[in-house]
Amino acid sequence: MHPQDDDEEIIYVSKSELKRDANEAADLGKELMDLDPGQLDKIPLDDDLRAAITLANRIRNKHEGFRRQRQYVAKLMRQVDHQPIVEALNKLKNLHAQETVKLHQAEQWRDRFLKDGNDAVQAFIEQYPGVDIQRLRQALRLALKEKAANKPPKYFRELFQIVKEQLTHQ
Structure with missing residues (x-):
């Protein structure tokens, strides 16, 4: 063993935990898609995510397209830090x-x-x-x-x- 290996800690994340995190991201994405444009402007989102949510709201009546767009929003949500988004949503709700x-x-x-x-x-x-x-x-x-x-x-x-x-x- 190398001395530097002792400093590195391997963190094991279970498959269930990964699924829970993915579902939380998807739920947060759904919550963002339910906001009106004025409220959405108050949420700190990157440009790709904002554009994906806007497109999802535009195609809401096209079932299959909306489903795929919702999945894409969930994918983007898994890649961003949720904390500022959750804080802004809580502030809006309050x-x-x-x-x-x-x-x-x-x-x-x-x-x-x-x-x-x-x-x-x-x-x-x-x-x-x-x-x-x-x-x-x-x-x-x-x-x-x-x-x-x-x-x-x-x-x-x-x-x-x-x-x-x-x-x-x-």
Whole structure:
């Protein structure tokens, strides 16, 4: 034995582990193909992989071509470092979850306005002092009139937009 052989460590990777890694790469590729173009732009991908994913999305309706393209994307995914891609995907998912929470909060505020009236408006103004108070009160007044007259919910939506803007700016 040579002295340098002791320094080299042979790492054995089982066939099952290789298959698991390949399946994870394929699943990650499928997840990337499900993103819309704006979201895909936020993911750090090399040019070949980005082009392959874009082509896969274009031929999605052509079953056999799409299947082969999906396999090609999986092959390319096995050759890249997954960590930055996974981190960017997690960040995108978290942003989506945060946006969903804000929309639910806006709906809750709007419902509270319609139920409690000026008390709810005053509570909202205290919590969000930057809101256009006149616009908020006017939208509430008109939304209540709409509801009473059974008209289309134009100001009901306006009320939601005012609240959503404030939640987004905070």
